[in-house]
Amino acid sequence: MMFREEINEFENLKFNEDYITKKGRIPILFTAPHTMEQLREDGSIKPSESFTKAIALYLNKYYDVSSMIKIKDTGLDSNKDNKDEFKTEIIRFIKDKNIRLVIDLHGSKKEREFDIEFGTMNNLSADFSTIKELENCFISNGINNIVHNDPFKGGAITQYVYGLKDVDIIQLEINSKFRDIENIDKLEKVCKSLGDFIKKYNDYINR
Numbered sequence: 001m002m003f004r005e006e007i008n009e010f011e012n013l014k015f016n017e018d019y020i021t022k023k024g025r026i027p028i029l030f031t032a033p034h035t036m037e038q039l040r041e042d043g044s045i046k047p048s049e050s051f052t053k054a055i056a057l058y059l060n061k062y063y064d065v066s067s068m069i070k071i072k073d074t075g076l077d078s079n080k081d082n083k084d085e086f087k088t089e090i091i092r093f094i095k096d097k098n099i100r101l102v103i104d105l106h107g108s109k110k111e112r113e114f115d116i117e118f119g120t121m122n123n124l125s126a127d128f129s130t131i132k133e134l135e136n137c138f139i140s141n142g143i144n145n146i147v148h149n150d151p152f153k154g155g156a157i158t159q160y161v162y163g164l165k166d167v168d169i170i171q172l173e174i175n176s177k178f179r180d181i182e183n184i185d186k187l188e189k190v191c192k193s194l195g196d197f198i199k200k201y202n203d204y205i206n207r
Contacts, residue, residue, distance in 0.1 A: 004184045007191070011054035011181075015071045019086050021093065022060040022067045026202050027100040031090060031157060032056045032069045033078040034106060046077075049107030051179040051187060056105060058191055063198045068093060079106075079155035087160050094167055100205065101130065102169040103194075104157045110176040115145040116190075119154035119171030125161070126168035130201070134170065137197040141189045143178070 001009075035053035038046040056067035070078055070086050078086040093099065108117065116138055120126045135146055154162075154171040161169040178186045 003188050003191075004181065007051070007054045007058060007184075007187060008181055010057040011051055013053075013057070018072045018074055019068060019070045019089065021089070022057065022069075023097070024060055024063070024065040024067075026063065026065045026198060027098055027205070028065040028198060028201065029090070029094065029097075029099045029102045030056045030059055030065055030067045030105055031102060032067070032105045033086060033157065035069055036071060036073050038073045038077060039075070049105075049179070050176070051181075052105040052107055052174070055174075055179075055191060055194070059194055059198065063195050065198055066093070066097065066099065079104075079157050081156045081159075084156075087157060090157065091160060091164070094161065094164060100167060101126070101201065102157075102161050102167065103134075104155075104169060104171045106152070106171060106173045107179050108152075108173045108175050112173075112175055113145075114147040114173070115143050115175050115178060116147075117150070117152055117173035118146070118148045119152040119158060119173065120149060120169075121154045121158060121162060122149050125154055125158055126170050130168055131170065133200055133204075134193075134197045137200070138190075138193045140196065141193045143186075143189055143193060 032052040034049040060067040076084045
């Protein structure tokens with residue numbers, strides 16, 4: 001199956017659960033908390049962050065990492081400071097499966113001046129070499145406009161995981177220009193960059 005067809009199929013998969021978990025053997029967990037429309041407290045609608053679900057499912061299938069994906073609006077934004085079952089399950093899964101790195105997938109508007117942003121609580125939530133290796137993988141695939149902690153330093157998921165010992169986390173903001181089925185080459189570059197990083201990270205921890 002061509003990449004365009006498969007990534008679109010992943011994006012359009014339907015699930016009955018509030019969230020789903022896909023297990024992999026490599027100790028990296030990709031989370032995607034904003035894959036659905038959400039009703040804000042003021043009554044407005046927060047749009048879904050398109051293709052974050054598809055990217056997480058694709059990486060689980062082809063790179064043997066784990067993914068936790070929120071499917072339905074539960075009335076709570078999982079990236080806010082609240083008592084939320086999705087965050088609780090992330091922490092439980094990390095502990096049970098000895099996860100060493102979490103990459104929290106988010107989508108930004110196309111008006112943002114970056115292609116990719118790393119939110120790491122001002123470089124506190126992840127090892128510098130891990131951040132640099134991931135950045136280099138994007139650059140190697142032609143995604144060069146990368147910023148750090150401006151404006152997104154990491155939301156509640158990053159802050160919760162940061163409290164765990166020996167677990168790194170990066171909140172990854174992906175501009176909507178790179179999450180568009182009509183710009184499939186850019187979406188494929190994102191998946192390729194993350195796949196390249198997964199291989200390098202796995203090789204490093206298994207030396």
